[in-house]
Amino acid sequence: MEEYTDEIKDLWDSHWITNMGVKHEKLQALLEEYLHVKHVDLVCNGHHALENAMEALDLPKGSEVITTPFTFASTVHAIVRRGLKPVFCDIKPDDYTMDPACIESLITTKTSAILPVHVYGNMCDVDAITDIAERHGLKLIFDASHAFGVEYKGRGIMTYGDVSTVSFHATKVFDTVEGGAVCYAQDGLTDLLNDIKNFGIRGPEEVVYPGGNAKLNEFSAAMGICNLRHINELISKRKLLAQHYDELLADVPGLKLNSAQEGVKSNYAYYPVLCEDRDWLYGKLKDNGVDARKYFFPLASDYECYRNDYDSAATPTAQDVSRRVITLPLFPDMSLTDVERVCSIIRT
Numbered sequence: 001m002e003e004y005t006d007e008i009k010d011l012w013d014s015h016w017i018t019n020m021g022v023k024h025e026k027l028q029a030l031l032e033e034y035l036h037v038k039h040v041d042l043v044c045n046g047h048h049a050l051e052n053a054m055e056a057l058d059l060p061k062g063s064e065v066i067t068t069p070f071t072f073a074s075t076v077h078a079i080v081r082r083g084l085k086p087v088f089c090d091i092k093p094d095d096y097t098m099d100p101a102c103i104e105s106l107i108t109t110k111t112s113a114i115l116p117v118h119v120y121g122n123m124c125d126v127d128a129i130t131d132i133a134e135r136h137g138l139k140l141i142f143d144a145s146h147a148f149g150v151e152y153k154g155r156g157i158m159t160y161g162d163v164s165t166v167s168f169h170a171t172k173v174f175d176t177v178e179g180g181a182v183c184y185a186q187d188g189l190t191d192l193l194n195d196i197k198n199f200g201i202r203g204p205e206e207v208v209y210p211g212g213n214a215k216l217n218e219f220s221a222a223m224g225i226c227n228l229r230h231i232n233e234l235i236s237k238r239k240l241l242a243q244h245y246d247e248l249l250a251d252v253p254g255l256k257l258n259s260a261q262e263g264v265k266s267n268y269a270y271y272p273v274l275c276e277d278r279d280w281l282y283g284k285l286k287d288n289g290v291d292a293r294k295y296f297f298p299l300a301s302d303y304e305c306y307r308n309d310y311d312s313a314a315t316p317t318a319q320d321v322s323r324r325v326i327t328l329p330l331f332p333d334m335s336l337t338d339v340e341r342v343c344s345i346i347r348t
């Protein structure tokens, strides 16, 4: 609290509290450096990062976007709200990300983009998916909301795709209370992304584009500046907790843990386990005061608003994982003793 109070003091002097002020510009530069990405466009949340990215890449209205049903509501809603049609691709049973082997059979003349999601801090098969997108001339947008700070062979995960989007919601590994960003390398996108997030206003008398409002305010940016100072320590704490879970749960029959990916520096955003009777375990944890989550359940293709248009049996691995997954409590301030308590409930 003291650090934050200190960080926002000058806002009272300047009275400049939103519209790309000093905190916004500073956080943007700090994130470009931390994430090893050429451009970071800060926005008000991760959802608008997705919508703005699709708008900037000019995906034709009515075209199809191949995505995963094993994601947070935002990913699929963003596609639909842009006037595009989600086409659901199955996931891999090992890391729960989009299965590249299932993508090509879903490509039609109407496909304009692929929108895979890095799940739990696990990385998609970025090389295989990039190759498919390039061969078919499709735009590639990674929803990297779970993947802040993840690196693959020393390369920042936000550098993949035409753009990668990220959420800085209060529940994510790095947060600005609410916030998000579009990360990209193409210099040509900068002005358009700015127009999209600020009404297309370029000057007091100059409006060049019918943009919306998705600006990140100075108080959120200041929170980001503070949190970024501690991010490595926060991720290290998550790692210790995840490793403790790994040790204590390794020999529990019928439980499948998340496995480490070769060459990937994870951020330990979530601790998912697959179990035989998920709802039973969920209830048992709840009865013992442990708030685990069925994340992601239901699949997006089973939401009330989409279920008439899709059959989740078409993505059997996603369906199976969604029915069996539970994410256990994991946050930097959690104690190792709390991890032990959760594990002893699971083991008995």
Ligand SMILES: *Cc1c(COP(=O)(O)O)cnc(C)c1O
Residues within 6 Å of the ligand: 045, 046, 047, 048, 071, 072, 074, 075, 117, 143, 145, 146, 166, 167, 168, 169, 178, 179, 180
């Ligand atoms: C959190 C999240 C979003 C949306 O981000 P908000 O900042 O909450 O708008 C989108 N996709 C995924 C995978 C997320 O986890």
